[in-house]
Amino acid sequence: MSQAMTQTSAETIAQFDRYVVPNYRRYPVCLVRGEGSWVWDAEGRRLLDFFPGWGCNLLGHCPPRVVEAVRDQVGQLIHVPNTWYIEAQGQFAQALSERSFGGQCFFCNSGAEANEAAIKMAKAYGHPSGRYKIVTVEGGFHGRTYAALTATAQPKYHVGFEPMVPGFTYVPHNDLAALEAALDDQTAAVMIEPIQGEGGVNLPAPGYLEGIRKLCDAKGVLLILDEVQTGLGRTGEWFAYQNYGFEPDILTCAKALAAGVAAGVAIAKPHVAAALKPGMHASTFGGNPIACRAGIAAIETIEADGLLERGRVVGERFRTHFEGWKAEMPGLIRDIRIMGVMIGLELSMDASGIVADCMEQGLLINATHGTVIRLLPALNILDEQIDEGCGILLEALRRSTL
Numbered sequence: 001m002s003q004a005m006t007q008t009s010a011e012t013i014a015q016f017d018r019y020v021v022p023n024y025r026r027y028p029v030c031l032v033r034g035e036g037s038w039v040w041d042a043e044g045r046r047l048l049d050f051f052p053g054w055g056c057n058l059l060g061h062c063p064p065r066v067v068e069a070v071r072d073q074v075g076q077l078i079h080v081p082n083t084w085y086i087e088a089q090g091q092f093a094q095a096l097s098e099r100s101f102g103g104q105c106f107f108c109n110s111g112a113e114a115n116e117a118a119i120k121m122a123k124a125y126g127h128p129s130g131r132y133k134i135v136t137v138e139g140g141f142h143g144r145t146y147a148a149l150t151a152t153a154q155p156k157y158h159v160g161f162e163p164m165v166p167g168f169t170y171v172p173h174n175d176l177a178a179l180e181a182a183l184d185d186q187t188a189a190v191m192i193e194p195i196q197g198e199g200g201v202n203l204p205a206p207g208y209l210e211g212i213r214k215l216c217d218a219k220g221v222l223l224i225l226d227e228v229q230t231g232l233g234r235t236g237e238w239f240a241y242q243n244y245g246f247e248p249d250i251l252t253c254a255k256a257l258a259a260g261v262a263a264g265v266a267i268a269k270p271h272v273a274a275a276l277k278p279g280m281h282a283s284t285f286g287g288n289p290i291a292c293r294a295g296i297a298a299i300e301t302i303e304a305d306g307l308l309e310r311g312r313v314v315g316e317r318f319r320t321h322f323e324g325w326k327a328e329m330p331g332l333i334r335d336i337r338i339m340g341v342m343i344g345l346e347l348s349m350d351a352s353g354i355v356a357d358c359m360e361q362g363l364l365i366n367a368t369h370g371t372v373i374r375l376l377p378a379l380n381i382l383d384e385q386i387d388e389g390c391g392i393l394l395e396a397l398r399r400s401t402l
């Protein structure tokens with residue numbers, strides 16, 4: 001029973017139908033193995049992956065340094081709680097702090113958990129001065145736990161779960177005046193994704209993020225950046241804010257943080273982090289040695305292989321393909337939104353048929369917000385793989401116009 005990969009996809013699906021909560025829409029395929037931008041299903045079919053691990057596998061499937069670090073660690077210690085010091089956690093924290101804004105790290109296991117930590121930190125920091133409100137932006141996505149879900153200003157995700165957590169206010173995206181009007185002397189923090197991921201790869205308007213920083217400074221409000229999806233190199237810098245010219249007070253990162261091993265972090269400026277006193281917040285598995293070794297190996301891989309630069313090149317190669325398609329099918333391609341390997345292609349029609357067509361042809365992609373094809377390819381995807389996958393996607397787009 002502990003032996004994996006002995007079942008057909010159909011057998012696994014039948015087992016899920018009986019024993020697994022049906023809260024996901026899944027493709028009828030069971031994946032069993034991956035290498036770089038390739039994955040294989042239980043029937044031995046090879047698929048090219050432009051969306052590896054929902055953006056978690058930033059270095060593709062099974063990156064060798066990460067595999068090696070995890071293998072080494074599981075033979076030494078699998079888990080030690082945070083009542084002890086763990087060498088790998090300190091090293092990972094230093095590595096993240098030095099690549100961001102000199103903050104201190106709170107480790108956890110997921111994006112929602114990282115955002116919960118950020119929200120609690122901001123509230124604890126603001127508490128003595130009566131600041132408790134959190135302002136977030138419409139179309140954003142911050143996770144599924146209660147505060148993170150309340151912070152997610154998309155009514156469709158709240159349906160069935162009301163009443164939500166009090167103290168959250170929403171403003172339209174890319175609207176500085178609305179944000180300014182929403183800040184008062186009870187506001188603890190503004191929380192925003194620098195680039196909205198799930199919301200459709202929505203880039204910030206020029207000056208928007210810098211403007212938020214200025215407003216927060218002027219009004220004594222903390223700025224929390226949700227870099228759960230954009231962090232650790234996805235946008236061609238370690239963190240997306242580094243493409244602009246400002247720093248957050250708290251930054252959250254998860255998905256790609258440990259190259260596919262479950263990990264999350266909230267990084268805070270030390271004077272903000274100091275608001276969380278012992279006993280106020282915790283995560284049993286947070287900062288465990290396996291995740292931290294994997295995260296360190298991910299950073300080493302990105303630096304040794306020059307992958308921040310590579311990510312920018314990859315993004316531009318996709319852009320070149322897309323611009324050709326836009327010239328060919330101007331009615332179908334509505335917008336191209338790319339920063340590094342965070343890639344959105346907005347269509348004038350629903351994109352779900354394109355996703356299904358591509359999967360039949362051996363290419364895995366994602367669609368979000370109905371009309372946006374979202375690609376989160378690995379930083380180390382090869383030129384030939386980009387071109388091959390774009391060929392499949394182009395054919396699917398052409399078929400959709402027939």
Ligand SMILES: *Cc1c(COP(=O)(O)O)cnc(C)c1O
Pocket residue numbers: 109110111112113115141142143144193197198226227228229254255
């Ligand atoms: C995925 C995501 C989350 C939630 O992360 P989980 O690990 O699923 O809890 C939060 N914020 C952003 C921007 C995300 O993309």
